[in-house]
């Protein structure tokens with residue numbers, strides 16, 4: 562079963578669920594790709610590099626386009642499937658139907674605190690000329706505020722980088738532990754750049770057994786987030 566986003570806009574986007582394996586699904590996408598179509602596979606490092614996938618990036622590679630040191634991609638080229646792998650980290654699906662631009666980012670706590678949501682929005686705005694008001698984002702299934710328990714050092718890092726994010730941090734059930742709302746912080750970052758058309762998935766990957774969760778199971782399995790126009 563796949564969760565579908567942006568179907569009404571004619572854009573194919575979603576995230577696979579248990580028992581689908583991300584690597585296998587990606588291989589299927591590659592197999593199904595017609596001539597001139599591409600499947601983009603970032604080598605995720607919990608960083609904030611968002612790569613504009615233009616013709617020169619594609620021409621250097623085969624159908625499977627591997628991009629090292631990359632946690633986000635944006636493109637305006639039809640037939641290009643952007644993908645990323647997730648097990649609790651936040652998937653950010655973005656599209657601007659006016660400019661025909663799509664984007665996808667992987668935001669774990671490091672990427673979130675370093676502002677990958679802002680980099681995604683800025684890439685669409687500055688490189689692709691998107692108007693923030695035309696950008697639609699779906700904050701996909703991810704570990705929720707209910708389950709993302711962290712220790713003081715993680716909280717300190719968030720507060721140091723973005724003091725406003727206090728609103729998205731609660732005290733945990735155990736002293737010295739805190740709960741962080743990654744979906745909320747990513748949403749707030751997008752709003753700072755004028756993106757307001759944002760849908761947030763209520764699914765918590767730790768609680769929903771249809772999702773792979775690193776926090777729950779320590780699994781090496783991943784869900785595949787994908788978007789193409």
Ligand SMILES: [Zn+2]
Nearest residue numbers: 705707708765
């Ligand atoms: Zn939860």
